[in-house]
Amino acid sequence: MAVAVSRDLTVQVLEDVNAVKLTDRQQALRAAIQRGEPKCLGVSQVMLGLMVMSYSIPLHVTDATEVVTLGVPWWTGLTFIVAGAVAIVLDKHCTMKTLRVCLLVSMVSTLLSVIALIIYFVDMDRNPDIVCTYGSCNQHHYAQKLSRGVKASLLIFTLAQTVISAILCCLLFKQRRSFEQYSTLSQGAPPTPITITPPDLN
Template identity: 60%
Template sequence: MAVAVNRDLTVQVLADANVVKLMDSKQALRAAVQKGEPKCLGVSQLMLGLLVMGYSIPLHLTEHTEVVWMGVPWWSGLSFVIAGVVSILLDKYCNMNHLYACLVTSVITTVIAIMAIIVYSVDIERNPATPCIKQMYDNCDDKHYATKLSKGVKSALLLFTLAQTTISGVLSFLLFRQRRSFQIYNPLNQDAISTQAVVSADGN
């Protein structure tokens, strides 16, 4: 905080140049982050997470395979929901701390989505739909319909997870680029805080 004394002995408090620069950087950061539309991507992540968990319910009514045993739709869907909520909050509370949190969450979600894709692919390969065995009235046996339903649901979950991987990867790239662009303002933030602390100590 700077103070100027006029000739008539009036005191004028001037704005600290560091604080002004910091405010400008925050506004620039908000504009840059909002340009990447983290809120829209966050809503997409949130909806995909809910879809994954909702679509996985029929799997519990069919033959249990690796996907159900490992609970893949639940922990992957929950990670998608958390990543979506954090991305939405970044749009509201746009600062470096939230940007770091959103970046870490997006990277972790991308890794989790890749793991889920591997499990879905292996499960679909190991558990194909059984051949149709004709019974009375030319209908197939129940096991054929159950395995066909299971494979269809897992294929849909695989597509949802692929979409989530793309969204999380794109968001991670955008946030990483913004972090590198505005990393220079971290020392500025610390200088502004230390300046305010010194002024407060002198005032006491």
């Protein structure tokens, strides 16, 4: 905080250099984050989450495999929706705290997406297509074919989510490293100069 005293003993509190620097860096952080378009990535994550959950409904009428018993589409879909909502909030309320929360949620989303991809691959490997014998296919064959088709779609959506979450993590991590040093600055003096007039002692 800078203070100036004039000849008539009036004291003037000038702008704090650190407060100005902090404000400038916060505006730069906001501009940098909005260049990365977290809102677009967030909307994509929410849409993918809704698609994963809605596409998984036909799996409940087929045989219960690892994907269904573990509820993979439901917890991955919810994770995608939460990660997307936090990214949308980051676009509107750009602070270091929100950035850290969004980074953490995106990292969790990426990790869970990778786990879900492994479960989908294992499930599809353990439950291969049933081959028709002598040109006659029973109902179980068609149910298995439907199940594998739905799981393939869910696998593609989850793969897209993994890529989006990883990109968002990289962008946010870069921004956090650039602006981390300014998050510890405390509030400085008021942004406008204040003039304090001494009391009249006569």
